[in-house]
Amino acid sequence: MSDAFSQMLPFGVLLAVALISYYATRVIVLPFINKMVQKSLVQWDDQLIAHKVLDRATHLLPAVIFAFGLPLVLAADHELFGLLTRLNNIYFILAGFLVFDALLNAGMDIYRANPARQQLPIRGLVQAVKLIVFLLCFILILAQLANRSPLFFISGLGAVTAILLLIFKDSILGLVAGVQITTMDLVRQGDWIEMPKHGADGDVIDVSLTTVRVQNWDKTISTIPAYELVSSSFRNWRGMSESGGRRIMRAIPIDINTIRFIDEALLEQLKSIRLLRPYLEEKVREIEEHNRQHISADELEVLANGRRLTNIGTFRAYCIAYLRQHPGIHQEMTFLIRQLAPTAEGLPLQIYVFTNDTAWGAYESIQADIFDHLFAVLPEFGLRPFQAPAGRDLQGLSRPLKATLPVPAKMLTSTRGFKGEQGTTPNPSREA
Numbered sequence: 001m002s003d004a005f006s007q008m009l010p011f012g013v014l015l016a017v018a019l020i021s022y023y024a025t026r027v028i029v030l031p032f033i034n035k036m037v038q039k040s041l042v043q044w045d046d047q048l049i050a051h052k053v054l055d056r057a058t059h060l061l062p063a064v065i066f067a068f069g070l071p072l073v074l075a076a077d078h079e080l081f082g083l084l085t086r087l088n089n090i091y092f093i094l095a096g097f098l099v100f101d102a103l104l105n106a107g108m109d110i111y112r113a114n115p116a117r118q119q120l121p122i123r124g125l126v127q128a129v130k131l132i133v134f135l136l137c138f139i140l141i142l143a144q145l146a147n148r149s150p151l152f153f154i155s156g157l158g159a160v161t162a163i164l165l166l167i168f169k170d171s172i173l174g175l176v177a178g179v180q181i182t183t184m185d186l187v188r189q190g191d192w193i194e195m196p197k198h199g200a201d202g203d204v205i206d207v208s209l210t211t212v213r214v215q216n217w218d219k220t221i222s223t224i225p226a227y228e229l230v231s232s233s234f235r236n237w238r239g240m241s242e243s244g245g246r247r248i249m250r251a252i253p254i255d256i257n258t259i260r261f262i263d264e265a266l267l268e269q270l271k272s273i274r275l276l277r278p279y280l281e282e283k284v285r286e287i288e289e290h291n292r293q294h295i296s297a298d299e300l301e302v303l304a305n306g307r308r309l310t311n312i313g314t315f316r317a318y319c320i321a322y323l324r325q326h327p328g329i330h331q332e333m334t335f336l337i338r339q340l341a342p343t344a345e346g347l348p349l350q351i352y353v354f355t356n357d358t359a360w361g362a363y364e365s366i367q368a369d370i371f372d373h374l375f376a377v378l379p380e381f382g383l384r385p386f387q388a389p390a391g392r393d394l395q396g397l398s399r400p401l402k403a404t405l406p407v408p409a410k411m412l413t414s415t416r417g418f419k420g421e422q423g424t425t426p427n428p429s430r431e432a
Contacts, residue, residue, distance in 0.1 A: 010073035018062035059095035127209035174210035245330040245354030328366035346386030
């Protein structure tokens with residue numbers, strides 16, 4: 001009995017030393033380090049405390065003391081030596097993985113503390129590294145439990161590869177996609193993307209190993225597999241946001257029946273428009289000079305001869321002048337006012353410009369303000385926008401049509417019969 005006690009006494013002392021070192025570290029050393037971190041001027045050490053890196057690292061100290069002290073208190077051939085060694089190794093592996101996990105989380109936050117790096121999708125890459133390290137730790141733990149070499153389990157993975165591929169299909173695809181998303185910078189947190197296949201249209205709020213979460217404009221959340229962003233097409237509006245301009249591409253359909261040459265009366269009316277005055281003065285002088293050199297006075301009596309101003313061309317010039325002085329239009333980006341091919345709905349006059357504010361609300365306000373004005377000013381040029389006839393238009397057409405239609409003789413007879421000379425209603429059977 002005394003021999004057994006004397007053999008186990010050193011082991012008890014070793015266990016007590018390991019436990020005391022653990023609690024002493026947590027009670028004395030850890031609070032002291034926390035106070036020092038709070039007083040420091042740098043910010044990265046705050047992340048280490050926030051993610052409990054040092055708190056988890058305290059579990060490593062007793063494992064190290066136990067690993068070095070166990071051969072001193074127990075013989076290598078003792079029946080408990082192998083079991084205690086393997087259990088201590090498992091404890092050390094678990095504690096090491098927890099410390100590594102906390103370090104990765106802290107490192108990710110430290111990296112993203114810089115505003116220029118906040119949008120980079122490194123979370124998926126960090127999760128991929130965690131997954132690989134977890135699998136390695138899992139194999140090491142199995143090796144300790146079975147008392148075999150880790151190579152035995154690694155070599156046996158070939159037999160269960162198909163099962164692993166089936167179980168971890170999304171993770172493997174997400175791992176590859178996460179690396180591609182990060183290296184090619186396809187998507188960042190905060191990007192506005194459109195992916196109709198998955199009903200996504202909004203801001204990216206999270207990019208993880210297997211999924212990308214998008215908050216749509218109606219505040220719903222769409223979850224997209226990460227590998228879909230690599231294998232399928234989607235639209236990322238980041239380029240628009242970074243360029244500082246957002247495109248307006250909308251056409252005004254002009255009623256072709258209202259397009260004509262400008263006569264003297266309309267010309268004098270248009271000269272009163274301040275934005276048009278420089279254009280009209282220069283254009284009239286240019287046209288008169290051209291006609292004087294190439295067209296005789298008799299030929300100018302025919303409208304088709306010579307050059308003349310048209311109301312549609314002058315309106316296009318007005319659109320250019322109006323948008324050039326508009327405070328909401330980006331003057332350094334593409335600026336086009338052009339005619340498209342005529343259609344059954346008239347002649348489209350397309351406005352193709354960029355606003356200098358990419359925010360959705362401001363963009364819609366600028367666009368509405370521009371087209372409010374252009375539609376309202378069209379009559380000044382003798383132009384009308386095309387609009388398909390509606391119920392009220394057809395009702396107005398029916399009135400003159402009814403007035404010109406002849407009344408059938410039978411209807412006139414029946415009407416006279418219906419209203420007799422005495423104002424009485426005739427008997428239908430008698431009329432018959």
